[in-house]
Amino acid sequence: MSTQSYSNPNSSVNNYGMNSTQNGGGAAGIAAPCQNGPGQTYPAMYPAPSYHSSLPAAYPTVSGHSASPAGKTPVSSTGYSGNYYQNSSGPSPCPAPPPRTHQYSTSNAPGQSFQQTAPYTMPAGYYRQTSSHPSQGQTQPQPQQLQPSLVPASSVNNLCAPLYPIVSYPSAPGSSQYGTLRSSQTAAEQLPVSTVMPPTQSSLQQYSQGIGTTPTPAHPGYGAPPLSQTATVNGQSNAVQQHYDQNLHNPMSHHYSAAPPSSQGPDKERPPSGTPGTSVHSSPRHHPGGDSSSTTTGSASPVPNSYESLEGGGYSDLAAPPTSVPAKQAPPFGYNYPTMHPGYQQNPAPRPDSSPSQGGYNPPGYQPYSQPFPSLSELSSVLGGLGGVPELEVESLRPVNLLQERNILPPKRTPPPEPNLSSDLRKVNCSPDTFRCTLTNIPQTQALLNKARLPLGLLLHPFRDLTQLPVITSNTIVRCRSCRTYINPFVSFLDQRRWKCNLCYRVNDVPDEFMYNPVTRSYGEPHKRPEVQNSTVEFIASSDYMLRPPQPAVYLFVLDVSHNAVESGYLNVFCQSFLDNLEKLPGDTRTRIGFVTFDSTVHFYNLQEGLSQPQMLVVSDIDDVFIPTHDNLLVNLKESKELVKDLLNALPGMFMHTRETQSALGPALQAAYKLMCPTGGRVSVFQTQLPTLGAGLLQSREDPNLRSSTKNVQHLGPATDFYKKLALECSGQQIGVDLFLLSSQYSDLASLACVSKYSAGSVFYYPSFHHVHNTAQSQKFQKDLQRYLTRKIGFEAVMRIRCTKGLSIHTFHGNFFVRSTDLLSLANVNPDSGFAVQMSIEESLADTSLACFQAALLYTSSKGKRRIRVHTLCLPVVSQLSEVFAGADIQAITCLLANMAIDRSISSSLSDARDALVNAVVDCLTAYRANGSNIQPSGLITPAALRLFPLYVLALLKQKALRTGTSTRLDERVFSMCELKSQPLYQIMRMVHPDLYRIDNMTEQAALHLNDSVIPQPPLLQLTAEKLTREGAFLMDCGSVMYLWLGKCCNETFIRDVLGYPNYASLPSNMTEIPELQTMYSERTRAFISWLLESRTFHPAFHVVKDDGSAKTSFFQHLVEDRTESAFSYYEFLLHVQQQMSK
Secondary structure: OOOOOOOOOOOOOOOOOOOOOOOOOOOOOOOOOOOOOOOOOOOOOOOOOOOOOOOOOOOOEEEHHHOOHHHHOOHHHOOOOOOOOOOOOOOOOOOOOOOOOOOOOOOOOOOOOOOOOOOOOOOHHHHOOOOOOHHHOOOOOOOOOOOOEEEEOOOOOOOOOOOOEEEEOOOOOOOOOOOOOOOOOOHHHOOOOOOOOOOOOOOOOOOOOOOOOOOOOOOOOOOOOOOOOOOOOOOHHHOOOOOOOOOOOOOEOOEEOOOOOOOOOOOOOOOOOOOOOOEOOOOOOOOOOOOOOEEEOOOOOOOOOOOHHHHOOOOOOOOOOOOOOOOOOOOOOOOOOOOOOHHHOOOOOOOOOOOOEOOEEOOOOOOOOOOOOOOHHHHHHHOOOOOOOOHHHHHHOOEEEOOOOOEOOOOOOOOOOOOOOOHHHHHHOOOOOOEEEOEOOEEOOHHHHHHHOOOOEEEEOOOOOOOEOOEEEOOOOOEOOOOOOEOOOOOEEEEOOEEEOOOOOOEEEOOHHHHEEOOOOEEOOHHHOHHHHOOEEEEEOOHHHOOOOOOOOEEEEEEEOOHHHHHHOHHHHHHHHHHHHHHHOOOOOOOEEEEEEEOOOEEEEEOOOOOOOOEEEEEOOHHHOOOOOOOOOOEEOOOOHHHHHHHHHHHHHHOOOOOOOOOOHHHHHHHHHHHHOOOOEEEEEEEOOOOOOOOOOOOOOOOHHHOOOOOOOOOOOOOOOHHHHHHHHHHHOOEEEEEEEEEOOOOOHHHHOHHHHOOOOOEEEEEOOOOOOOHHHHHHHHHHHHHHHHOOOEEEEEEEEEEOOOEEEEEEEOOOEEOOOOEEEEEEEOOOOOEEEEEEEOOOOOOOOEEEEEEEEEEEEOOOOEEEEEEEEEEEEEOOHHHHHHOEOHHHHHHHHHHHHHHHHHHOOHHHHHHHHHHHHHHHHHHHHHHHOOOOOOOOEEEHHHOOHHHHHHHHHOOOOOOOOOOOOHHHHHHHHHHHHHOOHHHHHHHHOOEEEEOOOOOOOOOEEEOOEEEOOOOOOOOOHHHOOOOOEEEEEOOOEEEEEEOOOOOHHHHHHHHOOOOHHHOOOOOOOOOOOOOHHHHHHHHHHHHHHHOOOOOOEEEEEEOOOOOHHHHHOOOOOOOEOOEOOHHHHHHHHHHHHOO
16 A cells, blocks of 8 residues: 555645745744745655765956955945946836735735745845836836735635635736736636645655545636637647757748737736745745755745736636645665565576567566456456547556566657647647656546646746747737736637637737738738747747846856865866857857956956956955956956956966965855846856855865765755855846856855855856866866857746646746746746746646646847747646556656655655655555556556656666765765756756667667768667676766776777777776777767767766776666665565555
8 A cells, every 4th residue: 555644734745745945945043924935944745754375476466455445335236337227217127125024814905915024135225226117116106006915715624724825916907917907897807816825745745645535625716717618729720830849950930020019018016025946835834844946836035026027927726735644654665675586587488478568578587477467448447438548548558567577668768758639739739848747648636636646747948949949029929818828829719809818718809910920921810820830939028028128148257266276277178168169158249257266365357448468356355345346347248358368368377376275255256246236147156165264164064984874864955044145135136156066075065056046057066076187077077168158048037837727836946036926036047957846736627628838938138138938838638547647757757756855855854755756656556556457466567658667766766866875975966966956857867767778789770860870779778787798888878977888808899990999908997088980880889979969968978987997886876777785676676666555
């Protein structure tokens, strides 16, 4: 039987609510009853633990610290000195409302809203208010003050649970971003109530719901009529659609001319406050636990926000959470190894009648069981019928006995499951590379979802590089007047003048301008507009979507120049790479750039046009750091390019003989913040050691003797909230901070990473970096820098995710700052970051056959253009349990569980997170067994769609982030956690379950022929040493690293023709690349590796591993199916799962 969670009225899980902390957690002493800010702690959301020097003389020096004390005035209150915001009268991004305290309200009266005191209230100077744009509601009175108000949710079915706030955003004409009608209009036309629903269970998934639990009562409201099932969806049968990312050799960008202005635009609303961080939570009480980098919606932000008024609000109508039931305990997993199955010990002939499993086969040693599997007809009767189920779903439901079929890994990477939609809708649906759901068949009710024991969530890659993107220029961006959804391919046109929203079902008018189709130059066919023919589009936004003039691209580089940094050699690599890519830096003629270096003091560089050489300004007062001059530290790149080049050429030599060993990182970051405040932009920090001076100094917390401990790992959270507070301040000023850590010693990445997590930045880590002694890391750093410096970037961005009425989003994962219940603030957005969200079903979806999700990303391009990128995903709604299982996307499920497990390990403990992952498998397979078959054979039975679930979870348990018993440096563990929380799905899956190929015997059989190149396609191999041979060469692709393992008896022809050495013995032990040789083997091998690298943006480190070399330990640690001293083999793990299911 599955293990269920213990009852905990303070716990917080809403359908797999594993995340238990808020981005704002960390500081103590904040006692607001609904605090989601830095003082908050969070509940356990898993079962109980029992369950299972001198200055260089190269430049003239100006001693900045001897300046007048007036020079210490923070620059945050001064104007932009570079002709950027002079005479600007637009309002600042974040006008600050007064501090508030929590209270409940049963009316919609302004001033009785759900509020809290902001723990990190920004100085008023940070959010300067100006006099223009009266529509923002800053200088002119509005007809109605718009505040979120609270009404207690019904608790009839949850008497012991606390009341949860339902936040509603009333609107008024002319002032509301929703653009709804006046309050005197009919209920059917009013804005749906926006509610916030905290999770209430305490395991990785919703274990506390019994199989067959009754559905959660739906919250009344939503006067809009249900979606008509007979309405035609856009006349899609007439559409000819090309996916935007399929034509790789013909990138296309549509530009559509604007038409006369229309009154339809983004309406304005009071900027609601939000929650800091990368994880949003809506529980109106304290949660025990630590900090995490995911977010659960629902509380107020310490930083006020005006961007809410730009993109427009959403809604989510939630009901009260179901109650929990006590948990059953089980012994911890990882010990007491069972006896091996005979099939893993002997190798008789394979069964001639074995049936393949998605390309796999039954290997020798697996004997058939005497009891037969249920037939599909028998499955049909117990799973609710398979009538009308496509053939693909029938295959997905085929029972697989995991103890009998060992080779379940398909020979090639399987594409994501395709939703069961009509061909017309399938053509225009969003690419799974951008938008992916854990369930491609959405359950009709929460009860059905509970019955399946599978998590419901989305994985997004919203700003990824596209080869084809329709760009639309129009004065009218058509949006639903109620929920503010952008028009998309899945709306319904009732006639030429009216369309029905596919999320809230409101009927809207079609603006006159939208009647004209700029592609066909015809009038009267709004359903053929590009916005309605493409699920991913980008709008050129008007001034209505701006709070201030679009900022220029501003880049500030903060460089560690202490003795440790100079010794590592990173400065040479950085400066040379920067010089190589300086012309490719994204931006326009307004692009600004600056440099700050630091050791025990902070050094600025005057790069004013006209100087003969850069001028260094030194500030040694690190306890009260200030900007020595407000001009010429951030300079126009085009005007001062030669000075920038001079500085980059000179920097490595300037500090070559330094004896400074101290690191004042905190003061350097404070200086960077003050320097960037007037404009916003990107700060790139390069650090090589533990900060030892000034604000933010850290002490070593790692005990090397505990790296292999099987007990709980300590110090996964930050040691100080300095870096988080600084990040929140940066986010409020549209400053993103990226961290590059190049260190051979412990540097407390758990604390340092906060500066990037909460400012929507990125973290890069290069352990044991040295430009000579670790050439693989040096090469990776150089190639990563090339990508980092040249990739596209979005500034001052916000993102909101909307979903069909009845669905609600309750938790976010990634690097961002949450400004309101569903608005993510991204000071910088880059094409290599991914996000995840968890969802629940709050109302029955019986009235609709389709569920839709829309992500809208509003950002400023490096060219200073305000743009809105919109992605829309459509999925079918199903009422049968069999269809839910058939539509499971196991890779998306694994990635969502990984995010939840990271949160759990920080908020509670690593062992709890590991136990909860095992419970996820146990509960899911128990649910299938209980509801899937009357004739249950012995063994471990799973539907084919879920056959890789136990394997992926075992691989996740052996990841650096979550493993125990294997020596793991604390910084490496924390970095792995950061990657799992911020990478897109494809990158996470390569980390969790790498791809293994044999490449010494590749042929042209089944090869791809691309651009006159022949690319061999060797089959994927299981991650076990059993698949390795002494005669072979095996390539393992782990995403950020690649290993080429060579057996001792590897073919000498391969070694000579591919690696350029005569034999195995002559191979060096530190080979990090494959030479370009003019041989068939070499061309074939390099073509295959290049093909693998095509789909990724960052180049992996490459290691050639000899069977007798010391580096082979790293290679063998990725063979997740093999047993280690402290972890199960795959077969033992299956037996453990089976044992837990029988309890």
